[in-house]
Amino acid sequence: MLKLYIDYFKRKLKNLRKPKKEIPIDFEEIVEEQWQADFSRPETCRFTTETGDGYTAAFLPPKDGQKAGIKVEAQRKHLYAWTVNQVFRYKDVIIEADITLPNRGGLAVDAAHQADKTHQTDEKQPEQQKAGSFAGGLLFRYISQSTFYALMISDAGWVRLDAVVNSTPMPILGWVKIPELNTSETKPQDSCYSVKIIANNTTITIIINGHWIACCEDDTIQAAGKIAFAVQNWETYPQAAVVLSRFALDSFPMTVENTYTEANDFAAVPPEARISLAKTLYAMGLYVPALLQLRAAARLRDPEEADRILAGRIYFAQRLLTEAETEFQTVLAANPSNEEALTELGGIYYRDERYADLQQLLAKVPQSLMQRSAFLSNIEGHLFHALGKHSEAAQSYSRAFQLEPAQGLFSLHQANELYNCGNKPEAVEAYIQAARVFLQQEAYADLSEVITILERIAPDNLKTISLAGKYAYTRGDYDTALLKLKAVCKKGSEDSSDWYLYGLLLKTEQPKEAVKALKKACALEPEYGLYQFRWAEALYLTGGRYKPVLEKALAADPGNGWVHNLCALAALDEGDIPQAEAAMTEARRILPDEIALLVNYLEIQRQKGKLADCLPLFDIEGGTADLTVERNRAAAFHALANAFADDGAYEQAQPWYYKALKLDPKNPELLTDKAENDYALFLLNEADDGLVKALDIEPSARIYQLIAAIAVQKGDYARAEITLRTGIESFADNADLRYDLVCLYRNTKRLEQARTQLTELQHYEDSERVEALTQALGAGMHTATTLADSPLDDSGKKAAVENPDAETPLETQPSKSGTADTKGAGTKTADSEEETQEAQKTQVSRESASRKKAAPRKKAPSDKK
Structure with missing residues (x-):
């Protein structure tokens, strides 16, 4: 018994000496906590530092008075990347953060591309120019790479909220302008935004720099998720970076509820914020929420003219014409010369066929205002049309078109009225004028309607035939286009675009005739660089004296990358590899994402014997990939494989064919x-x-x-x-x-x-x-x-x-492509001042020097555009 007692106590003492096992932390757990990131060390900030495909997330230590934080950098255009806070998940939470976006003046702009226009705001809001060029923000309720909420702030000072499901963004709140901060005269170089997000059940409240922006209702994602810090880069800058210098969260339910109630207290939200939100909601087509925000703002201050006009437009969009009329009448009672209210009210009367009211309204319009307002002139034309006064209607529409030459419908209305008056010659000219605008704007449905009329009333008019040919060309009906344009050119057309398009249509089947047509286009408009380029290209393909013309094209349009591409091909034919490489480098600088130029560049390197030196351009994982490769991976891998095959390196080509097929099987x-x-x-x-x-x-x-x-x-x-x-x-x-x-x-x-x-x-x-x-x-x-x-x-x-x-x-x-070929062209109407240039893609032959025969490459439709 004694021995048993002794053994028992020995085991007890032994167990006491054993260290206790730590219970592992479940980072997927949904927790209630109040936590603030410590950016003094990377280990205490919870955000992951990483390097991925085209982006890096790095820890920034405090330096020279600059705060520590996390920096996420997009290293190429059109990139959306983020780093995730891997610790715990949250559903109802208050997130506070300081996000810094660099000053746009300090970033290198890609001169080869215009500013990004993808993320423009609605044209109904003239003060909203565009959202910006890049953005930074927070992702929350982050379930996976394809499902999360995203709050993004642009470099231009706009904010938006999206629900992303299956990698498809669904806007909850479109771009809203963030109110400017009252700063000192010396503004900071970078823009710092203090962001507060209150996610409470199905509501998301956004407060930036202390300004209430919106309280959105959305039930798309109701599961708990993680939080991430993101950057999004569009077209303007080759690189963009944002910094997170403060981050805190609170997920205690009572705190979240109280903070939500306090932030959205009716008296706490200024009317200006509600009106700004109403504008965005109206642009998104969310008319009822927009109207509710306007009514809430009206309880805090008397509506201004702009508020009532917005309310009237919302009512009109919902077909509530009586309510809309009331709003516009109220504006006109205070300001009888308000052009927007007059136009909108006139539209209501015309839509409701209240011509007597419309006539009374327009009688009150000052003549000076009528003479300078295209839209009021258009409404006046509508009135005269309804009254059967076709001559007066034609004059009003003509004035409207002179004030707004980009509105082809004004000229179309004028033509209809002139034809109704029996003035056929002037009607034909007005129809042609409208058709040219529609062609330039690619409004093909309207263009088709006008051409149908012209072919009925003026079928033999050369301008009618020309427009019909151009319309057929835009639809890809090249046989009809060739027939029409051949007819007008044979009758001595003085429209340079007729000869230009005729030349493009002839270049495959009748290359020598194409040279003559393009020469005529250049004679009619010698300063237009695109015509000179196409003429030089046609001469090059037919073995003519292209060099003088090519020099003219380069002088007229040095910013055309395809001209430099043709210079490179010409130099390559002459065996001048350094000159070819220099010209191709310039072409690729201007057009950095064109796969055709990459093909030609690889051919130059192949002839130099340096094809293997191009491999870093295709190293996606290593971060040295060329922009063209990043954006056109399958086509780029295909091009490299073909280049190796042309060089007889079939074994080296094989893995690149496999990579390309994996992406494009x-x-x-x-x-x-x-x-x-x-x-x-x-x-x-x-x-x-x-x-x-x-x-x-x-x-x-x-x-x-x-x-x-x-x-x-x-x-x-x-x-x-x-x-x-x-x-x-x-x-x-x-x-x-x-x-x-x-x-x-x-x-x-x-x-x-x-x-x-x-x-x-x-x-x-x-x-x-x-x-x-x-x-x-x-x-x-x-x-x-x-x-x-x-x-x-x-x-x-x-x-x-x-x-x-x-x-x-x-x-x-058979070769994988034919001899030097051209994809694309620009079209230019005779009376258009705008040069519309589409891609002119001239590729070198894929035929290796050792092969004796090249089957012609299959001609794609784009070869004629």
Whole structure:
């Protein structure tokens, strides 16, 4: 017994000496706490420091009086990145933070691009120019990378709130201007915003710099989530960074409820804040909430004219015409010359067909105001139209159009009234004037309506035919466009854009005629750089004297990256690699995200023997990737793979084809290029599989050629024959398929069939290879010794491996693109002062120097735009 007691107490003492195990903290737990970040050390701030795809999140220690914090930097354009506070989750919470955005004057602007216009606010709010160029903010109730709330503040001082679900942002609050702080005369270099977010059940209250911005109701995300600090960069700056220097939260339910109640107390919210919110809600189409904010503001102060006009517009948008009329009448009672109220009230009367009231209203309008107001002139035209006074209506619409030349509808209304008066010649001119505006603005529905009228009342007018041709061109109906533009050019059109578009339409089928047309366009408008460029390009493609014209194009439009691209191609043809590289560098500086220029750059480096030195440009993970690669990853990897293949480095090309296919697995051209590379490596089954996939997606003559070549390599001549015949049925004009079929018959000793197909081939092609084949068949030769590209016996199966650049039995190593080609163009109407330039993408040939034949690249619709 004694021994048992002793053993018992020994075990007790031993257990007492053991250290107690710490209970692990569950960072996914939903907690109630009051916590403030300690930015003195990285370990105490909870936010993760990391480096990701195009962004970094780093800890900033206190330095030179600058506060410590977390800095998130976007290292490229069009990037949305964040760092997550990994500790705990919160649903109802008060978040307070100080966010600093750098002064825009200290950031490097990408001169090749205009300021970002993606995030402009609604044009109904003239004081709101645009949201900005980059933004920083907080994500909360962060469930995953695709689900969270996001409050973002832009560098221009605007704030917005979004619910992001499945990576799709749904605006809860559009851009709202943050009230300016009362600062000293010397403003700080950077903008610091004190942000307070109160997330209480389904309400989110936003307070910035002590100003109440909004209290939003939304039930999209009601689960608890984490908190993150984010940066969003758009188009203007190549890099942007934001800093979080203070962060605190409180998730005790009682505190959250009390703070929410206090922040949204009716008397605590200034009327100006409610009116600003109402403007944003109206722009978002949330009419009832906007009206409620206006009514709440009216309880705190008497409505101003702008408030009543906004209220009237909200009522009008909801078809509450009586209430809208009351608001506008109230404004006019105090200020009879208020143009906005007069216009809006006139619109109500016209919509409600109250022409007597409209006539009385316009009679009160001062004549000076009527003469300078396009919208009142338009309303007056509507009134005269309703009264059957077509001549007076035409005059009013004409005045409106003169005041607002960008409003093509004014000219269309004028034309209708002139036609109703029986003044057909002036009506035709007004219709043409309206059509030109619609064409320039790409308002194709209105343009179609006007052209239909013109073709009915003035079908032989050259301007009518010209407009119809341009409209057909914009729709991609190039056959009709060619017919129309050819007609006007033959009749001596003096419209330079007619000749320009006519030249673009001719450049593929009749390149020499295209040169003449483009030359005429330049003669009519010699200072327009785009015309000079296109003329130079056409001369370059046809072997003409392009250099003087190219110099003129460069002088007229030095900011056109495609002109520099053409200079690079010209230098490359002459073997001047340094000049080609310099011109291409400038082209890529101006157009940094164009994949066509990357293709040409790789060709220059390939000819320098420096293709391997380009690999860092494609290193996404290493952070050295080129902007073009980042934005067009699949196409960029495809281009690099093709460049290696052109260089004969088939093994090096293979992994890049795989990377490209992983991102774009259904691209038929990519599948075909990969299959050709497989063929060069004698991976016949893999090549066959890829070609069958490509054939299902989009058949091409090149695919049929390669499948036939693989079949020959496998000894399956029956399949090769069927494949080529099927290809000829689909691509009857393709001489290469017919040539390969002749070679197949000849080398399988079916001479009669070979001669029959040769006769067909001679209708489509007259060349040295056809002549050689004719002589060989005429001499009754059955071996492949005469034609280097026709050894179809089994002994040639390994030719692709031993000499991958040698021509195949069916000459089925077609190039992946044709010779220098052009994608895109600009269009310019005769009376448009605005130069509308679309991408002109001239690519070097994908044909390697060792290959002897290049099948023409499939022409995309964009080649003619």
